[in-house]
Amino acid sequence: MSNRASSKKFDLIAIGRACIDLNATEYNRPMEETMTFTKYVGGSPANIAIGSAKLGLKTGFIGKIADDQHGRFIRSYMEKAGIDVSGMVVDQEGHKTGLAFTEIKSPDECSILMYRDDVADLYLRPDEVTEDYIRRADLLVVSGTALAQSPSREAVLKSVHLAKKNGVEIVFELDYRPYTWKSAEETAVYYRLVAEQADIVIGTRDEYDIMENAVGGSNERTTEEFFKHTPRIVVIKHGVEGSYAYTREGGTYRAQAYKTKVLKTFGAGDSYASAFLYALVQGKDLETALKYGSASASIVVSRHSSSDAMPGVNEIEALIADQPVLHS
Numbered sequence: 001m002s003n004r005a006s007s008k009k010f011d012l013i014a015i016g017r018a019c020i021d022l023n024a025t026e027y028n029r030p031m032e033e034t035m036t037f038t039k040y041v042g043g044s045p046a047n048i049a050i051g052s053a054k055l056g057l058k059t060g061f062i063g064k065i066a067d068d069q070h071g072r073f074i075r076s077y078m079e080k081a082g083i084d085v086s087g088m089v090v091d092q093e094g095h096k097t098g099l100a101f102t103e104i105k106s107p108d109e110c111s112i113l114m115y116r117d118d119v120a121d122l123y124l125r126p127d128e129v130t131e132d133y134i135r136r137a138d139l140l141v142v143s144g145t146a147l148a149q150s151p152s153r154e155a156v157l158k159s160v161h162l163a164k165k166n167g168v169e170i171v172f173e174l175d176y177r178p179y180t181w182k183s184a185e186e187t188a189v190y191y192r193l194v195a196e197q198a199d200i201v202i203g204t205r206d207e208y209d210i211m212e213n214a215v216g217g218s219n220e221r222t223t224e225e226f227f228k229h230t231p232r233i234v235v236i237k238h239g240v241e242g243s244y245a246y247t248r249e250g251g252t253y254r255a256q257a258y259k260t261k262v263l264k265t266f267g268a269g270d271s272y273a274s275a276f277l278y279a280l281v282q283g284k285d286l287e288t289a290l291k292y293g294s295a296s297a298s299i300v301v302s303r304h305s306s307s308d309a310m311p312g313v314n315e316i317e318a319l320i321a322d323q324p325v326l327h328s
């Protein structure tokens with residue numbers, strides 16, 4: 001897929017949450033002993049939009065933000081990052097910004113403490129998603145978490161319908177977060193509904209298991225099932241073990257993770273998605289796109305945030321040229 005000749009206003013529009021991450025400033029200790037936190041924009045689809053804009057993609061965002069100091073910080077940060085925020089809606093009903101406190105106990109022992117009761121992003125309504133905005137994109141990136149509750153769920157389903165109607169390719173980032181979902185059955189129903197209509201699906205092996213409502217699924221069975229439906233590319237990530245891309249035509253590609261000095265584990269998935277999509281938009285082949293995703297992720301896990309830390313193209317390409325892979 002090369003969209004370089006595309007006349008569309010946006011290479012990519014992401015839909016879902018834009019929130020706040022509060023990352024432990026003193027790390028390598030439990031959160032109980034952390035006294036200060038550094039504020040960043042967060043929320044997986046917002047992070048993907050920021051990563052994409054930093055790589056030079058024409059990027060838009062659809063989501064609902066709170067009418068408070070955090071909401072205004074998010075809008076202004078994203079605007080300065082070069083993202084079109086005209087699809088962002090300000091909540092008028094007193095809903096709050098979602099917060100994610102991140103604990104960094106050690107480079108591989110991190111956790112996230114979410115404050116997401118009644119958060120503004122899950123109140124995005126279908127009437128706040130317009131055809132005129134969606135049709136201006138080549139890609140619509142849908143976050144799985146935005147399907148967790150109504151009315152955000154219906155807003156996202158409408159965006160999927162509008163994307164299909166207007167020939168906009170759908171990228172489904174499974175982005176599974178256990179909070180806000182009511183049951184495993186419910187999650188599997190909505191995940192499958194959107195995944196089967198998507199053109200590109202990206203997730204970790206564990207997230208595909210959630211979608212299949214089963215444990216220990218295999219990539220072969222997952223992809224066999226997907227290719228009976230719309231998806232043409234399925235990306236399955238396996239953490240430090242690397243990642244795979246499967247194509248409808250029967251291709252299998254693998255990328256290894258790059259060696260890095262890990263500061264924390266989160267942020268890997270969002271940086272991976274933005275760089276992978278950037279490479280596809282540039283018309284690069286799948287094997288190269290996987291390398292871009294892996295390189296970007298390895299850079300972000302070595303830094304403190306998941307949004308501000310997103311790398312530029314030169315950093316990603318320099319890392320790929322160095323080839324410091326983890327497992328061969």
Ligand SMILES: Nc1ncnc2c1ncn2[C@@H]1O[C@H](COP(=O)(O)OP(=O)(O)O)[C@@H](O)[C@H]1O
Nearest residue numbers: 237238239240242243257258268269294297298
């Ligand atoms: N510790 C690590 N060191 C280097 N790269 C990593 C590390 N952890 C993850 N990655 C890279 O990030 C990608 C996505 O990570 P993964 O943990 O599977 O996703 P998520 O963050 O969505 O859970 C991996 O495929 C790998 O390329």
Ligand SMILES: O=C(O)C[C@@H](O)[C@H](O)C(=O)COP(=O)(O)O
Nearest residue numbers: 042043044266267268269270306
């Ligand atoms: O998505 C969130 O609400 C929290 C993120 O902003 C946070 O930085 C994070 O968890 C990113 O994790 P990833 O899925 O590993 O990229």
